[in-house]
Amino acid sequence: xxxxxxxxxxxxxxxxxxxxxxxxxxxxxxxxxxxxxxxxxxxxxxxxxxxxxxxxxxxxxxxxxxxxxxxxxxxxxxxxxxxxxxxxxxxxxxxxxxxxxxxxxxxxxxxxxxxxxxxxxxxxxxxxxxxxxxxxxxxxxxxxxxxxxxxxxxxxxxxxxxxxxxxxxxxxxxxxxxxxxxxxxxxxxxxxxxxxxxxxxxxxxxxxxxxxxxxxxxxxxxxxxxxxxxxxxxxxxxxxxxxxxxxxxxxxxxxxxxxxxxxxxxxxxxxxxxxxxxxxxxxxxxxxxxxxx
Amino acid sequence: xxxxxxxxxxxxxxxxxxxxxxxxxxxxxxxxxxxxxxxxxxxxxxxxxxxxxxxxxxxxxxxxxxxxxxxxxxxxxxxxxxxxxxxxxxxxxxxxxxxxxxxxxxxxxxxxxxxxxxxxxxxxxxxxxxxxxxxxxxxxxxxxxxxxxxxxxxxxxxxxxxxxxxxxxxxxxxxxxxxxxxxxxxxxxxxxxxxxxxxxxxxxxxxxxxxxxxxxxxxxxxxxxxxxxxxxxxxxxxxxxxxxxxxxxxxxxxxxxxxxxxxxxxxxxxxxxxxxxxxxxxx
Amino acid sequence: xxxxxxxxxxxxxxxxxxxxxxxxxxxxxxxxxxxxxxxxxxxxxxxxxxxxxxxxxxxxxxxxxxxxxxxxxxxxxxxxxxxxxxxxxxxxxxxxxxxxxxxxxxxxxxxxxxxxxxxxxxxxxxxxxxxxxxxxxxxxxxxxxxxxxxxxxxxxxxxxxxxxxxxxxxxxxxxxxxxxxxxxxxxxxxxxxxxxxxxxxxxxxxxxxxxxxxxxxxxxxxxxxxxxxxxxxxxxxxxxxxxxxxxxxxxxxxxxxxxxxxxxxxxxxxxxxxxxxxxxxxxxxxxxxxxxxxxxxxxxxxxxxxxxxxxxxxxxxxxxxxxxxxxxxxxxxxxxxxxxxxxxxxxxxxxxxxxxxxxxxxxxxxxxxxxxxxxxxxxxxxxxxxxxxxxxxxxxxxxxxxxxxxxxxxxxxxxxx
Numbered sequence: 001x002x003x004x005x006x007x008x009x010x011x012x013x014x015x016x017x018x019x020x021x022x023x024x025x026x027x028x029x030x031x032x033x034x035x036x037x038x039x040x041x042x043x044x045x046x047x048x049x050x051x052x053x054x055x056x057x058x059x060x061x062x063x064x065x066x067x068x069x070x071x072x073x074x075x076x077x078x079x080x081x082x083x084x085x086x087x088x089x090x091x092x093x094x095x096x097x098x099x100x101x102x103x104x105x106x107x108x109x110x111x112x113x114x115x116x117x118x119x120x121x122x123x124x125x126x127x128x129x130x131x132x133x134x135x136x137x138x139x140x141x142x143x144x145x146x147x148x149x150x151x152x153x154x155x156x157x158x159x160x161x162x163x164x165x166x167x168x169x170x171x172x173x174x175x176x177x178x179x180x181x182x183x184x185x186x187x188x189x190x191x192x193x194x195x196x197x198x199x200x201x202x203x204x205x206x207x208x209x210x211x212x213x214x215x216x217x218x219x220x221x222x223x224x225x226x227x228x229x230x231x232x233x234x235x236x237x238x239x240x241x242x243x244x245x246x247x248x249x250x251x252x253x254x255x256x257x258x259x260x261x262x263x264x265x266x267x268x269x270x271x272x273x274x275x276x277x278x279x280x281x282x283x284x285x286x287x288x289x290x291x292x293x
Numbered sequence: 294x295x296x297x298x299x300x301x302x303x304x305x306x307x308x309x310x311x312x313x314x315x316x317x318x319x320x321x322x323x324x325x326x327x328x329x330x331x332x333x334x335x336x337x338x339x340x341x342x343x344x345x346x347x348x349x350x351x352x353x354x355x356x357x358x359x360x361x362x363x364x365x366x367x368x369x370x371x372x373x374x375x376x377x378x379x380x381x382x383x384x385x386x387x388x389x390x391x392x393x394x395x396x397x398x399x400x401x402x403x404x405x406x407x408x409x410x411x412x413x414x415x416x417x418x419x420x421x422x423x424x425x426x427x428x429x430x431x432x433x434x435x436x437x438x439x440x441x442x443x444x445x446x447x448x449x450x451x452x453x454x455x456x457x458x459x460x461x462x463x464x465x466x467x468x469x470x471x472x473x474x475x476x477x478x479x480x481x482x483x484x485x486x487x488x489x490x491x492x493x494x495x496x497x498x499x500x501x502x503x504x505x506x507x508x509x510x511x512x513x514x515x516x517x518x519x520x521x522x523x524x525x526x527x528x529x530x531x532x533x534x535x536x537x538x539x540x541x542x543x544x545x546x547x548x549x550x551x552x553x554x555x556x557x558x559x560x561x562x563x564x565x566x567x568x569x570x571x572x573x574x575x576x
Numbered sequence: 577x578x579x580x581x582x583x584x585x586x587x588x589x590x591x592x593x594x595x596x597x598x599x600x601x602x603x604x605x606x607x608x609x610x611x612x613x614x615x616x617x618x619x620x621x622x623x624x625x626x627x628x629x630x631x632x633x634x635x636x637x638x639x640x641x642x643x644x645x646x647x648x649x650x651x652x653x654x655x656x657x658x659x660x661x662x663x664x665x666x667x668x669x670x671x672x673x674x675x676x677x678x679x680x681x682x683x684x685x686x687x688x689x690x691x692x693x694x695x696x697x698x699x700x701x702x703x704x705x706x707x708x709x710x711x712x713x714x715x716x717x718x719x720x721x722x723x724x725x726x727x728x729x730x731x732x733x734x735x736x737x738x739x740x741x742x743x744x745x746x747x748x749x750x751x752x753x754x755x756x757x758x759x760x761x762x763x764x765x766x767x768x769x770x771x772x773x774x775x776x777x778x779x780x781x782x783x784x785x786x787x788x789x790x791x792x793x794x795x796x797x798x799x800x801x802x803x804x805x806x807x808x809x810x811x812x813x814x815x816x817x818x819x820x821x822x823x824x825x826x827x828x829x830x831x832x833x834x835x836x837x838x839x840x841x842x843x844x845x846x847x848x849x850x851x852x853x854x855x856x857x858x859x860x861x862x863x864x865x866x867x868x869x870x871x872x873x874x875x876x877x878x879x880x881x882x883x884x885x886x887x888x889x890x891x892x893x894x895x896x897x898x899x900x901x902x903x904x905x906x907x908x909x910x911x912x913x914x915x916x917x918x919x920x921x922x923x924x925x926x927x928x929x930x931x932x933x934x935x936x937x938x939x940x941x942x943x944x945x946x947x948x949x950x951x952x953x954x955x956x957x958x959x960x961x962x963x964x965x966x967x968x969x970x971x972x973x974x975x976x977x978x979x980x981x982x983x984x985x986x987x988x989x990x991x992x993x
Contacts, residue, residue, distance in 0.1 A: 012398030
């Protein structure tokens with residue numbers, strides 16, 4: 001190995017080291033600590049009663065109906081919001097791609113939801129659906145306490161999520177859409193292909209990578225939903241997500257042992273989702289999936 | 294965006310359809326912002342009138358929010374914490390991205406994939422341990438206590454976007470500079486950095502938005518005006534009484550924190566769009 | 577490049593560390609400031625009390641109010657996190673009665689010294705006093721108290737019903753305008769409702785030690801039967817399942833109800849917002865479950881605890897003792913309508929003016945029941961309210977055992993609930 005190579009290698013490691021260390025500091029080390037905590041009875045309300053309990057915390061989480069209900073809720077919100085976002089995002093992307101007049105307006109406007117603090121968006125929608133302050137009931141001429149009932153509360157939560165993140169999906173899809181050669185579309189048109197056929201057999205296959213990336217990131221993102229639910233229902237009416245559940249155990253009740261068991265399970269759930277996508281679409285999806293928190 | 298917009302070739306009805314869609318989409322995107330603005334301008338007595346538009350305009354909620362000690366402090370904390378975290382994160386990411394794109398060394402891909410793994414990481418999983426650590430280290434309810442996680446969790450975003458911009462740089466320029474006798478550092482500083490600056494700036498905006506937006510860490514790791522940030526301050530706003538939700542004040546505070554960031558995003562929308570999609574498709 | 581970049585890291589690290597250092601400058605000269613953490617009381621009674629005590633200390637301390645969020649759960653969440661983090665700025669805490677055991681067990685508050693505790697106990701009503709005590713010691717001094725009474729329409733009911741069954745019968749016979757307003761939403765208030773019913777039937781949630789489930793079969797079943805009957809009666813409000821105290825108040829003020837179980841704040845509220853209802857508003861002791869046994873109702877209110885990590889515990893105790901003194905009790909009653917914890921005040925004409933129902937209030941408080949006194953109260957409360965909600969689906973046979981299970985799990989710190 002030449003001196004130059006060695007220098008370059010050392011420099012490369014040196015330049016990456018701080019970033020890598022910083023990333024490990026707040027992920028690898030704490031997740032290790034979380035695993036350790038999850039094997040202990042560690043409740044800050046009983047500082048004197050800490051002990052090793054093996055997998056007891058996991059057992060009590062996994063046998064709790066509250067946990068499974070929150071898993072169901074989380075998957076429900078994830079599936080509901082991701083599906084609609086994908087559909088709506090595609091429409092939005094098509095509009096941004098095709099509309100001549102107002103294309104800039106759409107792109108500009110669609111960045112607004114992205115730039116708004118999630119908590120603020122959630123509050124905005126909460127006030128809108130609130131029976132005493134909101135305009136929604138007045139507009140529809142009904143008297144519905146949206147956030148006091150389970151399914152209507154889910155509706156508001158999912159609507160908020162969709163509103164907030166559709167633009168991001170649209171931008172990703174738009175990037176994929178621009179990769180479709182317009183000549184191909186034009187040729188198909190000349191050959192008499194209908195709009196649906198053009199979409200189905202040309203546009204969609206070529207956009208597959210972009211769709212996968214959007215799907216992967218939105219799924220993971222929706223799976224950790226927290227802000228919206230915390231602000232809108234605080235988990236009441238059986239709308240708890242797994243993250244809300246973990247937060248309640250960890251921060252509201254300071255039961256770090258039990259809460260950490262939930263955290264570790266969420267972590268495993270995230271891994272499973274990522275693995276699922278990799279299995280389904282090949283590891284190429286990871287290579288393309290940069291540029292996203 | 295390449296190619297002729299297809300619209301020019303469509304029929305009149307098709308054109309009308311697209312225009313109508315554009316209008317609907319713009320309204321949809323702006324609806325909650327308009328609603329919060331309208332709510333914030335309603336006089337206290339009208340807050341429950343359930344009208345979308347205010348019947349009378351009043352600035353009382355803005356006055357209330359700005360004179361309340363909670364909100365201005367939170368604004369300062371959010372700006373300070375966000376800017377410092379952004380500065381450090383982007384600086385570290387630039388170094389790493391340079392190395393990844395420009396240098397040959399084993400582990401480059403590992404860094405990228407590792408960053409991706411961190412990007413997928415569920416933050417709730419580390420809240421408990423961080424709370425326990427921070428309270429032992431005295432970092433609970435401090436700026437540093439939030440800056441550290443923000444740096445770590447935004448690094449993946451920053452590294453991937455900046456690396457994507459680095460890939461587009463004509464590296465012959467650097468080589469030319471080196472041939473002319475510049476050191477690696479000089480070449481980086483004088484030739485590369487100016488070229489990549491727009492990309493770095495774009496990812497800085499994205500990183501700042503992440504920090505500005507975060508609720509989970511701020512809710513768990515802060516508790517007073519010493520370090521409480523805007524999202525938490527708004528969510529935990531104390532009303533004037535036990536039973537009264539300070540809707541007007543919350544709306545006013547929301548508008549105040551939304552407008553600057555929206556302005557920032559709109560001013561730099563091209564770069565942000567580039568940053569958001571960088572790497573996602575080009576890979 | 578390696579050398580300069582190393583320098584950059586150093587600068588960044590130093591920058592970060594210096595941020596940590598410049599936090600919280602040293603306190604200004606003058607008397608020590610004591611932070612009193614309490615919910616924001618509208619009338620300004622707490623501010624005035626703080627000022628009164630600061631002045632009376634003659635410069636030994638200055639009380640400063642720090643407001644907690646509006647929501648009671650949020651208040652606790654915020655405090656608990658700071659206390660667990662060893663926050664030194666928390667000197668005095670306006671504690672909800674249900675926090676006593678938890679805060680004491682965790683070592684977040686200090687027990688009252690004997691001499692001071694004795695002075696605080698003098699003349700206090702039993703119920704509120706017990707709410708600030710845990711395992712034989714006083715941990716928080718009773719500041720203001722509260723409990724529910726039965727509110728009824730004198731124009732629709734001739735005499736207040738003595739029991740729940742009598743009340744439901746009466747309400748059903750009234751028909752229109754005969755609704756009963758109670759708290760049936762799935763939240764802590766539902767637990768309060770259940771605890772009052774259970775105690776009135778002669779039962780308790782936990783045994784004396786506070787470590788084992790009690791929930792005796794007969795009284796528990798009785799309490800569940802009452803809840804079920806109420807929820808299934810045409811006299812129950814259709815929105816019972818989502819009713820909290822304030823929704824009950826609003827409904828009663830709208831005039832559609834004949835009975836309401838609620839705290840005393842509904843009285844000044846009705847007089848201000850619905851004078852035509854207030855005119856016909858009567859009060860009585862909470863209905864019993866058995867005709868032979870007087871009802872026992874859950875006590876609420878605010879007690880003052882002294883933070884364990886504060887810098888000036890002695891001064892904090894002194895200030896707390898001043899805050900719960902007669903003058904401030906009177907102030908809180910007059911300005912804020914908050915019932916006092918000193919028995920003698922209930923004979924005071926000025927106080928009787930604020931609380932025309934003073935006699936029944938004091939009697940209720942004197943044999944009030946405590947919510948389960950355990951550090952795990954919040955878990956137990958969630959377990960109970962989750963098991964019982966919605967009230968119309970209660971099956972007394974089955975649910976006694978389900979309730980025991982749920983509470984047992986919560987006690988073992990097992991349930992996720």
